[in-house]
Amino acid sequence: EVQLVESGGGLVQPGGSLRLSCAASGFTFSTYWMHWVRQAPGKGLVWVSRINSYGSTTGYADSVKGRFTISRDNAKNTVYMQMNSLRAEDTAVYYCARDGPGSLPDYWGQGTLVTVSS
Amino acid sequence: QSVLTQPPSVSAAPGQKVTISCSGSSSNIGNNYVSWYQQLPGTAPKLLIYENNKRPSGIPDRFSGSKSGTSGTLGITGLQTGDEADYYCGTWDSSLTAVVFGGGTKLTVL
Numbered sequence: 001e002v003q004l005v006e007s008g009g010g011l012v013q014p015g016g017s018l019r020l021s022c023a024a025s026g027f028t029f030s031t032y033w034m035h036w037v038r039q040a041p042g043k044g045l046v047w048v049s050r051i052n053s054y055g056s057t058t059g060y061a062d063s064v065k066g067r068f069t070i071s072r073d074n075a076k077n078t079v080y081m082q083m084n085s086l087r088a089e090d091t092a093v094y095y096c097a098r099d100g101p102g103s104l105p106d107y108w109g110q111g112t113l114v115t116v117s118s
Numbered sequence: 119q120s121v122l123t124q125p126p127s128v129s130a131a132p133g134q135k136v137t138i139s140c141s142g143s144s145s146n147i148g149n150n151y152v153s154w155y156q157q158l159p160g161t162a163p164k165l166l167i168y169e170n171n172k173r174p175s176g177i178p179d180r181f182s183g184s185k186s187g188t189s190g191t192l193g194i195t196g197l198q199t200g201d202e203a204d205y206y207c208g209t210w211d212s213s214l215t216a217v218v219f220g221g222g223t224k225l226t227v228l
Contacts (some may be wrong), residue, residue, distance in 0.1 A: 002153070017195050020134040035217065039162075044120065045163065047217035059133050061216055102151030104217060110163040 002026040002107040004096045011110030014114070020081040022096030022109055030074040033099035036081050038092035039111075046092075050099065051079065064090075065105055086116045121146060122207055124220035131228050134197050138223045140190040142209030146218055150210040152190035154183055157204045157222075167192060167207075197227050 008020040032053070040087040049060045049070040058070050069082040079096060093111040100106025123141040130136040142154065154167035165174055170190065171220035182193040190207055207220040 002158050037219075044204075044218040044222040045157075046207070047208075047219065050155065050217070082179060096163055100153075100165065101172070103154060104153040104168065105155075105163075106153075106168065106174070108163045108164070108202075110162050 002098065002105060004098065004109030006094065006109045006112040007098050009094065009114045011115045011117065013118050014087060014116055016086050017082070017084045018086065018114060020051045020094055020114070022081075022094075024031060024077045024079070024096075024098070027098070029077040033103070034070075034072065034079040035097045035099060035105050036070060037081075037095045037097055037105060037108075038090075038114075039095070040089075040092040043092075048094070049081065083114070086099075088116050090114060091116050093112065120221040121211060121214070122209065122220035123217040124205075124207060124223045126221070127224045127226065128225040129228055130176050132195055132197055132199060135195045136195075136197060136225065138207075138225070140192070140204050140220050142188050142190075142218075144188060145187065145213035146188075146209045146211040147190055148188040149212060152183065152185050153207065153208045154190075154192045155206045156182075157206065159203070163182045163206065168206065179218065194225070199227050203227060 003025045035050045051070045067085045072079045095111045096109040097105030097109045153194045155163040157163045172185040204222045211218045214217040
């Protein structure tokens with residue numbers, strides 16, 4: 001059974017940093033691209049970033065480019081999101097998702113809440 | 119403002135059928151696959167349809183998908199109260215080089 005478990009969310013002040021983790025199990029992690037998608041309170045889904053299976057190719061939404069960095073450790077079956085220079089508008093539930101058919105997310109984690117506030 | 123356009127809400131009675139549209143452009147839906155996701159209240163999104171019209175294992179055939187030109191459509195027949203959820207379409211946008219989602223459609227089963 002595919003499982004994705006996010007952690008690392010919490011309350012952070014504007015301008016601060018946070019690192020999210022997503023532990024994967026139930027599939028061969030090292031062969032899949034991975035995504036991060038976020039959802040602000042009461043709002044829709046917004047794609048944030050993706051990384052290829054080797055960790056050598058990444059992509060970002062314009063809204064986070066230069067502030068967020070996605071990475072992975074295939075030995076630990078874990079994908080990360082380093083978030084710097086956080087803003088109030090980054091407040092959201094952050095979901096980790098596996099890449100599936102059509103280069104789109106298929107399996108999703110339960111999410112971790114990031115709140116940026118003073 | 120989302121790249122893909124969905125109606126904010128749809129409603130129908132139990133047992134009836136409903137369709138949800140997702141409108142895009144040639145840079146996204148027109149040349150890429152569409153997926154559909156169901157998000158029940160307080161839970162993570164769940165894949166309902168992939169590659170325009172395919173259902174993952176375990177998804178009932180009451181759920182169907184189609185694509186024509188730059189639009190995709192999700193159909194749900196035999197509506198149940200348990201189908202009340204937010205539904206999102208998603209696709210790859212070749213110009214933005216990003217995954218894009220619709221704004222979501224809230225389904226109410228009256």
